[in-house]
Structure formats: C-alpha cells, structure tokens
Amino acid sequence: MHDPFKPQKVRITDIEELAPDHKKFSFVFLEDELNEKWSHKPGQFVMLTVPKAGEIPISICSSPTRKGTIELTVRKVGRKTEVLHSMKCGDILGLRGPYGNSFPVDLMEGHNVLIIAGGLGMAPLRSLVWYVLDKREKYKEVYLLYGTRNYEAVLYKDELRRLKERDDIRCLYILDRVETEDDKAWTEKEGLITSLIPEVDLDPSDTYVAVCGPPVAYRFIGAELIKNGYQESKVFVSLERKMECGVGKCGHCQVGYKFTCVDGPIFPLWDTKNLPKMI
Numbered sequence: 001m002h003d004p005f006k007p008q009k010v011r012i013t014d015i016e017e018l019a020p021d022h023k024k025f026s027f028v029f030l031e032d033e034l035n036e037k038w039s040h041k042p043g044q045f046v047m048l049t050v051p052k053a054g055e056i057p058i059s060i061c062s063s064p065t066r067k068g069t070i071e072l073t074v075r076k077v078g079r080k081t082e083v084l085h086s087m088k089c090g091d092i093l094g095l096r097g098p099y100g101n102s103f104p105v106d107l108m109e110g111h112n113v114l115i116i117a118g119g120l121g122m123a124p125l126r127s128l129v130w131y132v133l134d135k136r137e138k139y140k141e142v143y144l145l146y147g148t149r150n151y152e153a154v155l156y157k158d159e160l161r162r163l164k165e166r167d168d169i170r171c172l173y174i175l176d177r178v179e180t181e182d183d184k185a186w187t188e189k190e191g192l193i194t195s196l197i198p199e200v201d202l203d204p205s206d207t208y209v210a211v212c213g214p215p216v217a218y219r220f221i222g223a224e225l226i227k228n229g230y231q232e233s234k235v236f237v238s239l240e241r242k243m244e245c246g247v248g249k250c251g252h253c254q255v256g257y258k259f260t261c262v263d264g265p266i267f268p269l270w271d272t273k274n275l276p277k278m279i
C-alpha cells in the first residue's frame with residue numbers, strides 16, 4: 001500500500017530548459033507499480049527531497065489524465081532549487097504526496113472554465129489545462145489567459161503555441177513589454193494580464209475561474225473579474241507559503257486558522273479577501 005507520508009524514490013527521466021532559471025523535470029517511481037497507481041488532482045503539490053539539500057514543495061505541472069510520469073517545473077531561487085537544477089537524468093530523489101486540495105474540477109463540470117496564469121503560475125495551471133482538455137466533453141467553453149514579462153520568460157512555449165491553434169480552447173497571451181522580434185511573434189498584446197479579462201467572451205455567471213500567479217496580482221485580477229461580472233464564489237486562487245511538513249503538523253504555512261498545505265493551496269477568492277494576511 002502506498003504511504004503518502006513516506007518519500008518514495010523517483011528517477012529523473014527528462015529535463016527541459018523552459019526559460020532562464022526554469023527547468024521542467026520528469027520523474028518515474030523506481031517502484032514500477034506506483035507509476036500506474038499514483039494519482040493527483042490539478043493544483044496539488046508534492047514534497048521533493050533534493051539529496052544533501054532538503055525538501056521543497058513543488059506544484060505538479062502534469063495532468064493526472066496522463067499517467068506514467070510526474071512533471072515538476074522549478075525556478076532556481078536558492079540553495080535547494082540550485083542543487084536540483086544541477087542534477088542530471090538518471091539521478092534519484094525522494095518524493096512524497098500528493099498534498100493539498102485541488103482546483104474544483106468536479107464543480108467546474110458543465111460550466112465554462114477560465115484559466116488565468118501569470119509567470120510560473122502556469123505550472124499548476126498546466127495540469128488543469130490538460131485535465132480539462134482530456135475530459136473536454138465535461139466542460140463548456142475553455143479560455144486560457146497567460147501573461148509573462150517577455151517572450152523569454154514564457155514557459156512551455158511550443159505547447160502553448162500548439163494550444164492556440166486548437167479550436168476547443170481559446171488562448172490569449174500578453175507580455176509586460178513587447179520589444180523584440182520574438183516578443184512580437186508571440187503576441188502583439190502588451191500590458192498587464194488584467195487587461196485581457198474584458199476580452200473574454202463568456203457568460204460570467206456560468207464560469208469557474210482558476211488563477212495562479214504572483215500573489216501581488218491577485219487583488220487586481222480579483223477586482224477586474226468582479227467588475228466584469230464573475231462571481232467571487234466561483235473564483236479560485238493558488239497560494240504559496242513557506243512549508244516544512246506539508247501535512248498540517250508543523251504550522252509553518254499557517255495563515256489565521258487555515259493551513260495552506262491542507263486547507264489550500266487553492267482558496268476561493270472570498271477567503272483571500274476576508275482572511276487577514278492571505279495575500
């Protein structure tokens with residue numbers, strides 16, 4: 001029986017450089033049976049043990065509809081992520097989880113889905129995008145809005161280019177600044193991601209919204225969504241806090257009476273507005 005509190009050994013099978021300091025790692029369990037059995041929901045995270053460095057919480061960026069490998073996208077920001085970035089295919093790490101709640105994929109069934117990603121926030125939302133597309137008949141219209149600093153910072157470039165060509169999802173991409181030829185080829189739209197929200201052609205009362213990006217943007221995205229008629233109760237955001245245990249024991253991730261690791265990381269917009277220090 002798989003024990004979610006015990007790290008399982010995983011091997012790196014692929015490493016993709018997505019953008020400066022951002023790599024996507026693919027893992028398989030050494031225990032073959034787990035590769036079929038292990039599952040998660042979009043928005044959940046794992047605790048990854050980086051040898052000789054420690055554990056880090058990382059969102060799962062692959063979809064549970066595509067079994068066999070677990071994919072994590074990691075930005076190099078400090079010691080543990082630096083050690084991880086120096087690792088090679090074939091190296092062995094520990095992984096426990098999945099932990100936390102997920103985007104409400106069951107509630108979203110039968111409704112429109114609007115996905116709003118900023119920067120590295122595309123990682124957990126990539127899991128949701130593929131989940132919804134792989135179960136496309138269960139959802140109405142699907143929109144993806146994605147904003148980054150510039151083209152260089154865009155994650156999953158080829159994948160997102162291909163998504164734009166599909167007719168079962170509508171994708172709007174924006175850059176803070178459109179300067180280089182690469183920027184222009186990616187999108188002509190320049191500005192903040194909030195400026196894309198009025199362009200979305202959906203019935204707001206019949207739409208669930210999933211948001212992940214820099215927490216500073218949440219207030220503005222939330223306000224723009226409400227202004228455009230979206231319902232606070234149907235908007236869900238992903239939050240990050242420093243974590244140690246990942247299972248509600250250590251209190252490191254506590255905000256008010258909520259533990260981000262078990263009550264989150266996905267919270268309704270209402271919580272983030274009404275509970276102190278959420279964002």
Ligand SMILES: Cc1cc2nc3c(=O)[nH]c(=O)nc-3n(C[C@H](O)[C@H](O)[C@H](O)COP(=O)(O)OP(=O)(O)OC[C@H]3O[C@@H](n4cnc5c(N)ncnc54)[C@H](O)[C@@H]3O)c2cc1C
Nearest residue numbers: 045056057058059073074075077078079080081240241242
């Ligand atoms: C639920 C969850 C999901 C996450 N998903 C991802 C992901 O998909 N990809 C990814 O690259 N990172 C993700 N992170 C953040 C990642 O865990 C940290 O960047 C990592 O632990 C940093 O470790 P480090 O030793 O390299 O850097 P540290 O030396 O520990 O930190 C470097 C800098 O990053 C800041 N920092 C570290 N952890 C956090 C945090 N949790 N929230 C805000 N600031 C932090 C520190 O204050 C410091 O300024 C996630 C965090 C959480 C809680």
Ligand code: FES
Nearest residue numbers: 246248250251261
């Ligand atoms: S990380 Fe320990 S309680 Fe949340």
